[in-house]
Amino acid sequence: MDVYGLIGNPVGHSLSPPMHEAGYEALSIDARYVTFEPEPDDAARAVEGAAALGVAGLNVTIPFKRDVLAAVDPDPLAERIGAVNTVVFPDDGEEEVDAGDGSGRDAPRGYNTDAAGVTRSFERHGVPLDGRDAVVVGAGGAGRAAAFALADAGASVHVANRTAERATDLAAEVPGATGGGLDGLDERVPAADVLVNATSVGMEEDATPVPADLLHADLAVLDAVYTPTETRLLREAAAAGATTIEGAWMLLFQGVEAFERWTGEDAPVEEMNAALRAELE
Numbered sequence: 001m002d003v004y005g006l007i008g009n010p011v012g013h014s015l016s017p018p019m020h021e022a023g024y025e026a027l028s029i030d031a032r033y034v035t036f037e038p039e040p041d042d043a044a045r046a047v048e049g050a051a052a053l054g055v056a057g058l059n060v061t062i063p064f065k066r067d068v069l070a071a072v073d074p075d076p077l078a079e080r081i082g083a084v085n086t087v088v089f090p091d092d093g094e095e096e097v098d099a100g101d102g103s104g105r106d107a108p109r110g111y112n113t114d115a116a117g118v119t120r121s122f123e124r125h126g127v128p129l130d131g132r133d134a135v136v137v138g139a140g141g142a143g144r145a146a147a148f149a150l151a152d153a154g155a156s157v158h159v160a161n162r163t164a165e166r167a168t169d170l171a172a173e174v175p176g177a178t179g180g181g182l183d184g185l186d187e188r189v190p191a192a193d194v195l196v197n198a199t200s201v202g203m204e205e206d207a208t209p210v211p212a213d214l215l216h217a218d219l220a221v222l223d224a225v226y227t228p229t230e231t232r233l234l235r236e237a238a239a240a241g242a243t244t245i246e247g248a249w250m251l252l253f254q255g256v257e258a259f260e261r262w263t264g265e266d267a268p269v270e271e272m273n274a275a276l277r278a279e280l281e
């Protein structure tokens with residue numbers, strides 16, 4: 001039996017175990033998905049411990065996504081984003097890279113599947129990205145993944161963030177991107193084709209980072225926030241006639257991408273989605 005898992009702190013209410021296990025069941029893969037809650041400064045030891053236990057693959061969530069970067073051999077996209085959310089241990093048939101730590105063990109590979117979570121969500125909803133104008137609100141982990149993913153898909157990206165300097169710093173790293181404060185939304189959103197909320201606004205309270213009067217019918221809006229499933233931003237975007245994409249899709253597709261990297265199989269997307277939706281309800 002293969003064991004996959006998630007490290008995070010806290011991980012108590014993670015939606016990943018039922019989503020991944022529905023995938024194993026649909027493909028008759030003999031595997032389990034378990035959660036681990038290391039101490040916040042123990043990212044590297046947690047990865048080493050999982051490898052020693054024979055865990056085949058790990059997802060990584062808050063607060064470990066940045067720290068795990070140093071404990072793995074990151075792929076170029078994860079390195080650019082500066083965060084890893086998926087680790088593949090070498091036995092999975094991945095290219096092996098010596099850890100160089102004298103352990104004789106091969107280094108695990110690190111990926112960032114949040115980026116694919118963004119692009120595959122738009123693809124699923126029939127929204128083209130190549131040549132489109134995209135606005136990413138937020139410059140934290142999700143904002144970085146979204147900005148690189150959209151730029152790599154051919155979009156022109158503008159990053160708007162409460163702390164404007166974080167947005168301009170990120171934009172300087174993303175090909176062709178611009179960045180600034182939230183005041184720039186007034187000019188950028190009416191002209192945009194694609195909008196991603198990558199802030200946590202809308203999770204704790206019925207709030208939105210984007211004024212409703214900027215939203216329009218030619219816009220496709222992805223809200224990375226997935227609890228609640230329908231945020232105020234998505235409600236107001238739907239009222240403006242925009243295409244709306246719930247954060248649950250991004251969550252699904254980051255998991256689908258991890259599943260495919262671990263198992264080498266096409267993920268059973270519908271079954272994984274049904275399990276995720278059942279959990280979210």
Ligand code: NAP
Nearest residue numbers: 138139140141142143162163198199200224225247250251
């Ligand atoms: P993070 O690294 O802590 O970044 C938080 C971002 O939100 C920063 O840009 C921050 O701006 C901004 N922000 C926080 N409070 C704000 C406020 N009151 N007004 C305006 N901006 C505010 O967090 P993260 O990991 O990127 O996660 C962001 C959201 O995405 C969370 O809700 C998370 O659950 C969600 N997420 C979803 C998925 C998915 O699969 N659906 C994946 C990853 C993350 P400053 O820089 O100014 O502080």
